[in-house]
Amino acid sequence: MGNASSMLTQYDIEDVQDHCNHLFSQQEIVSLYQRFCQLDRNSKGFISADEFMSVPEFAMNPLSQRLLKMVDGLNFKDFVAFLSTFSAKASTAQKIELIFKVYDSDCNGKVTFDDIMEVLRDLTGSFISDKQREVQVESCPVLLKCVHMFGNNLRW
Numbered sequence: 001m002g003n004a005s006s007m008l009t010q011y012d013i014e015d016v017q018d019h020c021n022h023l024f025s026q027q028e029i030v031s032l033y034q035r036f037c038q039l040d041r042n043s044k045g046f047i048s049a050d051e052f053m054s055v056p057e058f059a060m061n062p063l064s065q066r067l068l069k070m071v072d073g074l075n076f077k078d079f080v081a082f083l084s085t086f087s088a089k090a091s092t093a094q095k096i097e098l099i100f101k102v103y104d105s106d107c108n109g110k111v112t113f114d115d116i117m118e119v120l121r122d123l124t125g126s127f128i129s130d131k132q133r134e135v136q137v138e139s140c141p142v143l144l145k146c147v148h149m150f151g152n153n154l155r156w
């Protein structure tokens with residue numbers, strides 16, 4: 001598994017299914033493997049950051065750099081496990097964990113005010129100022145409550 005010219009065996013498919021908690025069918029795993037091999041141009045067994053960025057839909061996503069940190073260098077099995085989080089069948093806990101990782105900019109296990117500001121910078125670019133972003137965050141009670149629950153920010 002991992003070589004573009006290789007095929008998945010039934011054992012490989014079942015192994016990947018187990019690894020992603022059966023959130024993908026066997027046919028879906030075969031399709032994902034074909035796409036994985038297309039993106040893994042040098043048949044290294046993983047998709048590099050450059051290869052991910054060659055997918056226009058991915059490159060255009062304002063959060064692509066954050067997602068890249070999570071997927072860069074993953075082998076097929078771990079890549080499918082990552083993708084399974086986006087499945088409608090994934091648990092709420094899995095989805096929350098992914099969102100948390102996207103927001104935890106400095107990967108310190110906490111989502112702080114500064115992490116949220118970083119995400120807003122990625123999403124808005126230079127269209128709004130840091131001051132305007134701060135006002136947006138501070139005027140959102142739900143967001144503030146989340147930061148208090150999951151962060152350890154001394155600002156408040």
Ligand SMILES: [Ca+2]
Binds near residue numbers: 110112
């Ligand atoms: Ca953080």
